[in-house]
Amino acid sequence: MAEEQSSIQRFLQNRASQILVGSYQRAGSTAQIAVGIPLILIGAGLLVAGTLSHIGGLMLGSIGPFVAGAINLVVGLVARKRAAQAPVEVRLSSEARGFVWNLMRQTNTSWHHHGHTPHHWHHAHHWGQWMGQGAGQNPATSFLTQLGKQWGFVPKTPKDVLPQQLHDLLEVACYHYNRIFGLLESGKTDTGIVKIAATARAGADEALFAILHHAATMHRYPETVSAASRDCEEKIRALKELADGLERIQTRPTSISDRLGYTSAMDSALEEIRLERLAREELSTHAVDEPNLRERL
Numbered sequence: 001m002a003e004e005q006s007s008i009q010r011f012l013q014n015r016a017s018q019i020l021v022g023s024y025q026r027a028g029s030t031a032q033i034a035v036g037i038p039l040i041l042i043g044a045g046l047l048v049a050g051t052l053s054h055i056g057g058l059m060l061g062s063i064g065p066f067v068a069g070a071i072n073l074v075v076g077l078v079a080r081k082r083a084a085q086a087p088v089e090v091r092l093s094s095e096a097r098g099f100v101w102n103l104m105r106q107t108n109t110s111w112h113h114h115g116h117t118p119h120h121w122h123h124a125h126h127w128g129q130w131m132g133q134g135a136g137q138n139p140a141t142s143f144l145t146q147l148g149k150q151w152g153f154v155p156k157t158p159k160d161v162l163p164q165q166l167h168d169l170l171e172v173a174c175y176h177y178n179r180i181f182g183l184l185e186s187g188k189t190d191t192g193i194v195k196i197a198a199t200a201r202a203g204a205d206e207a208l209f210a211i212l213h214h215a216a217t218m219h220r221y222p223e224t225v226s227a228a229s230r231d232c233e234e235k236i237r238a239l240k241e242l243a244d245g246l247e248r249i250q251t252r253p254t255s256i257s258d259r260l261g262y263t264s265a266m267d268s269a270l271e272e273i274r275l276e277r278l279a280r281e282e283l284s285t286h287a288v289d290e291p292n293l294r295e296r297l
Helices: 007-053 056-061 063-085 094-106 119-130 143-151 164-186 191-220 222-251 265-296
Strands: none
Touching: 007 056, 007 063, 007 094, 007 164, 056 063, 094 191, 164 191, 164 222, 191 222
């Protein structure tokens, strides 16, 4: 049986690439804007100088910097606007970004994970079958598996590249973080969860990004593990409480307050059917009473 994915691996495959793309988009858009503005100023300066001095070469030379600057500025502003609309709103520190990128690189985590399996993963599957992992052998205790990881035939796991204490801390944090995003994804039809989805997502990102920043520091300076782990444990407790709260909201019956201000298509259809039924019943009652009323008159 193949080794089961850890919560860290699921985070890297399902969420980390989105976080990194959003972070790099913001950084890239800022760089493009910073390049575009000076180029436009240079082009404008050449144009003004050429106009005042009546030198055609300066006027023609202003076209290149001006066009290049305009392109960089427009692309940078568009990218910044898209990044602002991205689901990742909390900023990831440069240390945490480098830590996540290195972890993805060392574990051969593919950026394009949806519907695509990297070629080396196919090799890893056949290698694992050849070593007898299908018989239930533990890959961590297999000498051949370790050789495969060293040679690149078997992808390394976060447990292979992270210190034990740091791996265990991140595993718990990613477990509750994955719970939160799984509950938010499955609760898109739950009005109670929809109301708090944006805040819950931002809160989960904020907590995990802080943990990743501490993880980057602890990985570089193991002497800081004791101090940084205390803040990490506090944020892990917050992630767990948030996940538990979302789970309780999803499993409890829908309350009246959840339904206020929201009417689904099914609710509208049922309401119309009920009103139509009551109206027909009322008409049939009046139709029965009308002959009696005429006789009395």
